[in-house]
Each structure stands twice: as C-alpha cells, then as structure tokens.
Amino acid sequence: MAAEVGFAVVGLGMGKHHCRSIDEGKGSRLAAVCDLDEERLAQMRDKFSCKGYTSFEDLLRDDEVEVINIATPSGTHVEFGLKVVDAGKHIILEKPADINTERIDALAKAGKARGVKIGCIFQSRLEPLNARIYDTIQSGRLGKLIGLHGHLPWYRAQSYFDGPHGEWKGTWSLDGGGSLMNQGVHTVDLLQWFGGGVKSVMGMFDVYNHNIESEDQAVALVRFKNGALGTIYTTTCCFPGYDQRITIYGSKGSILKTATELLAWNIQYEEGEEEAKEMMRIFGPKDESLGISSDPLALGADGHTLIVEDMVQAIREDREPMIGLASARNAVEVINAIFESGRTRAEVVLE
DSSP, X not given: OOSSEEEEEEOSSTHHHHHHHHHHSTTEEEEXXXXXXXXXXXXXXXHHTOEEESOHHHHHTOTTOOEEEEOSOGGGHHHHHHXXXXXXXXXXXXXXXXSXXXXXXXXXXXXXXXXXXXXXXXXXXXXXXXXXXXXXXXXXXXXXXXXEEEEEEOBOOGGGGOSTTTTTTTOTTTTSSSIIIIITHHXXXXXXXXXXXXXXXXXXXXXXXXXXXXXXXXXXXXXXXXXXXXXXXXESBSTTOOOOEEEEEETTEEEEEESSOEEEEEEOSTTHHHHHHXXXXXXXXXXXXXXXXXXXXXXXXXXXXXXXXXXXXXXXXXXXXXXXXHHHHHHHHHHHHXXXXXXXXXXXXXX
16 A cells, blocks of 8 residues: 555535645545536646546546545535445545435445445544533433534525535535535534434424525424433524534533533532633633634634544554444434424424
C-alpha cells in the first residue's frame, strides 16, 4: 500500500470541504475531483494541484483513487455509491447517507459483498463536547433519561434554493425534504445517538416562507426506546439564523448546549459543582461571530478530517469505519417517520 491513500471528491459544493479535509488529513492525498461545473472543477483542481474530471466514469477508472467522497445531491448518494462499489473503491458519504433507507440498505449489502468500506459524515459526533456528553450518558451518571430536545432555528434566503446549484434543494426527490432532512439531519442524529435510539414519532410540517416543494419548518414529538420523551424543531425561516440548541434531562442531572458551546452542566454527585466549573471553563461560551446558522458554507473541516483519517486507518487495519451505514441510516429513518406522521396525522412506530 502506498504511503498515502488516494482520495477523490465528486460534487464540489459541500465537497470543497472534503477537499480541504483530505488535503489536511494524515495519510490521505487528494488525487482527483469531479464535477459537471467546469468553473468549480477548475477552482478545486488548481487549488489542490490534482486531476479534474467532468466524467464520473473516467474518475472510476483512475487507479490512483482508492476512496471516493460523494457530496452530490442527497437523493443521488446511493446511485453514485453503487457505481463506486462496482469499481471496487471505498466510499465516504456526505450526510444524509441517502434519503431512502431501503436504498441505504442496498448499498450496505453491495459494499459488504464487494469488501468495500463505507463511512459517513456525521462529524458532530466527533466534537469533544458531544463525545463527552455521550460518554456521560452511557456511564449512567445522568441517571434515567427523561427528555432530549433539539432546536434548530436557522435561516436560508430564497437564493439558496435558486440557480443551477440550488434547484435540487428543498425537493422531495433529491433533497428528501427541507429543513429537517437537509439542515436538521445532524440535530436528529445527535438526539437519537445521545438517546439510544427512537421508538416512535409524531410530526407536523409545512412550507412557510420559501418557494420550495418540501417543508421549511417541522416539529416532532419523539419517544425514545429507553422511555424518554423529546422534541425536534427545525426551520430555515428564522432571520438572521440562530444557533442550534440541545437540552438533555436525566433523573440525576441536566446538560444544555448550543452547536459549539456548553451552556449548563449539572450532575448530582459530590464533585458535581467542581466538574461543572471545569466543563464550563473548557466548553463554555466564547466570542464568535455568526456561523453556519446563517451561512451554509461557514463549516469547519476538523470533523471531516477525522473521518477521512479514520477511513485511512480502516483501510490499513481492514476494519469498518467508525461511522458506518448501519448507524447513519438511523437519522434518515427518524426523519422519514416524521414526514409520514405529518401526512397521516398519526404516531409512527419505527422498525
């Protein structure tokens, strides 16, 4: 095996972040990029001194490429992924893995049969604060989980959905939804990950302030497998865009956080007060300007870089990536259940 693993990126909208992460990652090398937009293609090709393809089939035949990061419209992820599997190359999928769980399952089956490794982008799980919260819940220190709530009051201008690179957004066939499937998928994934899986949902959604076919506001009640109750709220109508907020309540404590900052950490035990001070010192509020809540390209690459580096190690160690399809499909299943509930006006029990 070469000293560095050759990567390629197809889809250079959100895929430009993948390019940066591959370039910065240990053991990874950006060998090629692929996009139909020749201006985008030239920009990334020149910036990273790599090969550029407008033909995906030509990219698949490139022997320098061992892993392909798929950052095309969400509803095409499995379509592209199956072609990558047929070529015998490994895959990293941008979120969501796809918009349909049956297609995700088909890709997982094909990848397993061919010995292809498939990793997924849910970089929020890797952020130190979120990892600490997960470990704390798993240890039982929060006691019995009572409530988990996710609130995502973001803003997207109509221009986000218009033009040659925006027309697929907010569609059912390619985006799988709007504020819930596209913007809210990370929030849904964190809640189901923290909470240990979702049992059932009841949802409502509609279009309020955009010219799109899918929803720009959604609300859901959630019953977790462990008995906890929760809520999910997503929108792209809240000008100018506010930060994600997640609250977790247990019988022995509570945790409140934004996307990047800890707001409260209180656990009932002898050293709880000192721990709370330390956690606030490390993860508490800091002066930062508005980020991804109002600008979809204001996204850090660190989590993506960790996922790229993990893929390199998974190949070298012949193991599964740390966030695989079986785990990534959960958020898609929850979201589609919320849409089904909104259409049927009934509680939907997940598989």
